[in-house]
Amino acid sequence: MLEHFAANGPSVPLAAEPIFHVGPLAVTNSMLFGVITGVLVLVIFIIAARKSTLKPKSKFSFAIESLVEFLLNIAVENFSTRKQAYKHLPLLITLFTFILFANLSGLIPGVGTVVLATPDGQVPLLRAFTTDLNGTLALAVLTIVTVQFYAIKELGIVGHLKHYFTDKPWNPINLFIGLIEVMGEFIRILTLSMRLFGVIYAGEVLLHVIGEIAGNFGWAATTPVYLMEVFFSVIQAYLFVMLTTVYLSIATAHNSDSPEHEDYKDHSNATVKPATDVIK
């Protein structure tokens, strides 16, 4: 069976294929579907925001509100102050919903099977955004650059560098550890992008391969894999947001000997408390 794939190559090519050109820029199918996914997420949130009322009437907007609250709880648990959690919440919601929708969009029937005739042959018209390494790399770079930006804004450049090199940067061990930490930031970009891409792309290929091996019973054989892919899509979106939250909260944290929890008390409903407060 595997010889068959060795002969034919992968059923889903590693790189996204261009479907048309705008000047020198090739627009690939994953870019096209990424834009469509983004617009869809926007539209869903706009509709939910319009319908949102104090006493929930529409089930749809209530579901979206529950999603936002779920992410808010994650943020409040991780950030030291509630104010900071609210500040970073929009980024987290955007990342979670967009990645989730992009992951799930690859499982819609028709995506990848509807082809377009181009000069280079038949090319799938749509392809999930996160099955393209360029897409996930862009998301990872966006995340890490945002983390760096907020870290510098919060602590200043010197304070931010102290996170890496401590107070005595010319101590050789501190310098060495600091350099490794700086390299770790680049490794974070790599791991964030490769994890999301690897899981979703491998799932896509796995569906194709299982379907081809099963032949006429592809519909039965792919169902468990399909459900597993839904599970992985949610887990990967959650993981991405979780890691973003952790990176942000570590990078924007002040030194532990100067706790600044005054603004936390104003908003506290005593229902959700950050874990750090309990420890102190």
Add this chain to the structure above:
Amino acid sequence: MQQIDPSLIKGLTIAIGAIGPALGVGLIGASAVQSIGRNPEVQGKVLSAAFIMAGLVDAVLAFVLLIVFTTS
């Protein structure tokens, strides 16, 4: 030297590559169940942490599948 069948190598890649993630997921599940058994009130927190770790470990298997399916 004799030519090796590429499908054998592919099978071995999946087989050997699955050992690590399988052990990892097993250990995560075992300790999650253990800690829930000890302290059932923290079930939600333990399960969410366990899912995060399972996601991190599963990425390794995903890389293996990625390499197997994309090389010919």
